Amino acid sequence: MQKSGSIIALAAFLVLSAHIPAAGQTPDDTVLIADTLKTAAPEILPPTIVSLEDTPNDAGTSIDVTWEVSPTESLLPAAVLQYLVLRATSPDGEFERVGTVPVGTNSYSDDGTEPGDPYWYRIDAVGTDVEVSSAVSGPAHSRMQWFDRGRVGVLLFTVLTCVLVVVFIQVAKRRPGKVFLRRLPVFDAIDEAIGRATEMGKKVLYIMGGLDVDDPQTVASMSILARVADRTASYGARMDIPCIWPMAMSMARETVKESYLRVGKPDEYNEDEIYYLTTDQFGYVAGVDGIMMRDRPAANFYLGAFYAESLIFAETGYATGAIQIAGTAEVDQLPFFVVACDYTLIGEELYAAGASLSGDPVQVGSIRGQDIAKAVFFVYIAAGVILKLVGIDWLERLLMIG
């Protein structure tokens, strides 16, 4: 049947070839070709479904449909316009369209299926005035996979990092103070800035970024805030901590209160120094800029996740003559802090500073574990590139997601 259809299509092609426009062709010829194309349109041959397979590594909500394109496509490229993918829940049931793909495409992932339910498929080739259907194929079932093999690399790296972190946390707990973390210059700068604010009788302004407590940068900022609050409590300096998120405010209050307890001055803790301003990014910026210009704090700390507000804060603080210490893992904002602040914690230094200043074995051990993981990645990259240059790429393929 298919063979005879091909012969008919080939005949149509030969008819058309005889009418290919040549130099000097008249408008009458063009009309004749168009008429011929119209008459040839019903000769589109149907596509053939080759396979219906459950989409691998998913939650059981998708079936991959593959078909052989209509043979007419190769003979009369303009005759087939697109393919429709149709689905039914029984072979003689009502088929509904689930997808449309352009001509030349021979596969489609139907991601609207229910796990375990049977589905039948049909592919329709659509021409200018005609639509021909493939034979119905099925049933096909989609199934959920418990394990996504496309994410083996992610699993390996996550497990490796977690194991290293847990091991070194245990090491840090058993040998407190023995796990080495290098001293960052910013540690001395913190004491220097707070000392200067105390001498000048001015406030210390602490901004913990634009994200809430569910962001790791805000959590790291809290560790540094504890150190800053320890020092302000010891020196008797006042703090000013406007917050952008209510939960961050609550956490900052708990952190600072604990610092005042730790240095034995719980009565000097003033929770009004830590307050909510607004959650709107630029409303917050306007408010903080006003505080900087009116109160002129002697030391400004910007530690956490920052976005467009970074340059505005840093420039205003610079104009007031404050010592400025900043740190963020937002790569796009780091340049602004680097040029306008006295000390900047770059990316992961923010986390390391928080861990080192807190001295908490869990945080210190975690940084040590991550360092070992980084050494492993260093070797992995170097070895992977060398192997790939000699044609071995399995280290790269291990990373492929999907």
Place this chain on the structure above:
Amino acid sequence: MLMTSGPWVWIAGLLTLAIYSFLYKDNPFYKVAEYIFVGLSAGYWAVFLWWNYAYPNLFVPLGEGNYWNIIPIVLGFMMFTQLSKRTSWLVRFPLTFVLGVSLGLQVIAAVEGDMVPQLQGTFSPFAKGALFNTYNFWTSIGLIVLLVGVLSTLTYFFFSREHKGVLGVTSKIGVYFLMVAFGASFGYTIMARISLLFGRLHFLLSDWMHILR
């Protein structure tokens, strides 16, 4: 010059000028605009968070019989315990819960979203014989720079070793790469900020003052 008669455009134009007056120095006009901005936005966000998060995600499902939502509602109300000094310690429970859950979830996001793509991005341009046959000279140099940049920058972020000896040299090279990257990022972001300034100037000169058409 035919200025618009629309009151809201006038208010927006005057407030824009009041905010920009901060470039000269702090002044009463800026203070008025700042207080309006902070107050209005705080109120707006309270209403926004209620109608877009709390009400549809907590209370509507609860009304439909999803009683699991009682747990986050109770945790949410525990945030108010800080209003009294006697009960303020209870606020640590919801804070700890949010911290634990969100940081745990972000471990996977960090590996899948940052770490693995970085490794893939470093590997992908390299291929068998690529350095000598496939690419031209400068592309090959670029690949070597990419590899050296990634590895040396990685060594800068080792915190449990002093940056001395070989590690000192590689981390120093890493710092140079970081500074070059920051310079490029600085220029790119400044361009974006200037386009924001143009947008505001266009509002003032076109929508408000009708100087530009």
